[in-house]
Amino acid sequence: MEATSKQKVPLPNRLGIVGWAWAGRYKIERYLYTLHRLTGFGLLAYVALHLVANGSRLWGEGSWESTLNFLSNPGFKVGEYLVMAAFIYHALNGGRLMLQHLGFTLGKPKPPIYPYVDSMRRRRPLTLVLLALIMGLAIYVLVAFVIYG
Amino acid sequence: MEKITFKVQRYDPDKDKKPHIQVFTIPFKHGMTVLDGLIYIKENMDNTLSFRSSCRMGICGSCGMLINNLPMLACHTPIEELKKDTITVKSLPNFPIVRDLVADLSLLFAKHKSIKPYIIAPDMAEIEKPTAEFLQAQMQLEEFVQFAYCVKCGLCMAACPTMATDRHFLGPQPLAQAYRYSADRRDGGAKERFHETDTPHGIWLCHLAGACSEACPKGVDPALAMQLLKRAIISDSLRLRKKPVPPSVAPPQAEKKPRVAVPDFTIKQPGAKS
Amino acid sequence: MRENHLKILQYVTGIGIFFLVGLHLLLMHLAKGDPEDWTSVAQRAASASWLAAYILILIFGIYHGLHGVRGLILEFSLPDRAVKVLNYSMLFVGIAVFGYAVYIPVHAF
Secondary structure, eight states: OOOSSOOOOOBOOOOTTHHHHOOSSOOHHHHHHHHHHHHHHHHHHHHHHHHHHHHGGGGOHHHHHHHHHHHTSHHHHHHHHHHHHHHHHHHHHHHHHHHHHTTTTSOOOOOOOSSOOOHHHHTHHHHHHHHHHHHHHHHHHHHHHHHHO | OOEEEEEEEEOOTTTOSSOEEEEEEEEOOTTOBHHHHHHHHHHHTOTTOOOOOSSSSSSSOTTEEEETTEEEEGGGOBHHHHTOSEEEEEOOTTSOEEETTEEOOHHHHHHHHHTOOSOOOSOHHHHHSOSSOBOOOHHHHHTTGGGGGOOOOOHHHHHOTTTTTOSSSOOHHHHHHHHHHHTOTTOOOHHHHHHHHSSTTSGGGOOOOOHHHHHOTTOOOHHHHHHHHHHHHHHHHTTOSOOOOOOOBOOOOSSOOOOOOOOOOOOOOTTOOO | OOHHHHHHHHHHHHHHHHHHHHHHHHHHHHSSSOTTSHHHHHHHHTOHHHHHHHHHHHHHHHHHHHHHHHHHHHTTTOOHHHHHHHHHHHHHHHHHHHHHHHHHHHHHO
């Protein structure tokens, strides 16, 4: 009997970069990973700008002062606060990731008994405490920015 | 009788350029699973609907699908637990679609094979011609048995954000199994597996999003296995890993009891000569 | 260098950045006077300990940032040959950025 259709190549079905940001009804750790990437990018961009701004020192006091005048724009102040918040998040979440990557704070493997509770769910209270700490620090820094400029 | 709406992804490689959604409304009965719904559709409404299923009890891993935006086993998902009147069923993401809800899992099996998912004992002669069972204490078993429950359903691979872009990434299932075998005291092939997993597309592209453990229907917790694998690789690299003790086999029996004669169980007809 | 060595360095530099940049932020924002004033900039530029701290921050920060970017780029299904090109590119970019960035405080010192 002749074949009625040629062997078809299966259709690719990867989510792509969208899959980094949102892929379904997952819990918080999935989105903490996305935020860690975003804050990493933000910090990298800040470092590049910071190096360029500091580079104006090479041309003396006049160049430095004009750079500072440019950076005193309110938009840059908002950006500076966001960078501080990003640093707080990236550093503290990075600490959590480092500990967990090395197998600490995740607990030991145990034979699974239904209903299954994975290590991420067991440690979620700690993660939420860490998030509360991050938000607390970010609010504290915001208040300091608003009061002291 | 209540009704439930199924929005099912359809894709016919002979006719369609891309997948589309087809809507079915089916009668709902208490206790019905998503798989029951799909079987109802196939038997009563559209017999061209293609999907995989086998054991219908959550043990074979065949019916992995994206159900209401979460990878799940269709047989293991009661419709009532979803708490929605509309169930959206699609093929597992990050795997190519063969047809409708059937995903091509060949890459999963190839990656699984690449991490050597078998015991590599220091004494291969004992593996090939066993003289007795290997000794393993309960505590030693508990170090890895959780990860041995994997049914290779592919849900963790569908959930992983790194799999969304990187087709070379080994993925949660092979990496978890690499740890399962490396942590087994009967095994001596940990260094070979570290070599396979400590690569640019290996274990270090896991960023602990945790979605794999969330999706796993058997409580395997691949995220935990992967972090323990990272720990093992780093310990080995920094020479902090304890030298594994070679596995021992059970000692021969000290006393051998005489064989018990097997009784004659044949049924004798009355009047027949013995 | 195997991948796990690069990752260990990522952890070490992460810890280093946390302390050094944290200290930098605290000293900048809690110091008396205006830290951005040219006089205080010049004062810090003449200090060997500040110079050493800046160089350390640069080394840690550039490594940590570029290794993170490298991991991100690797997730685009790069074949093995492209991975080698990526590694050398990151190394080149890192050295170039470090060269430019370290020149600023060294020149002022």
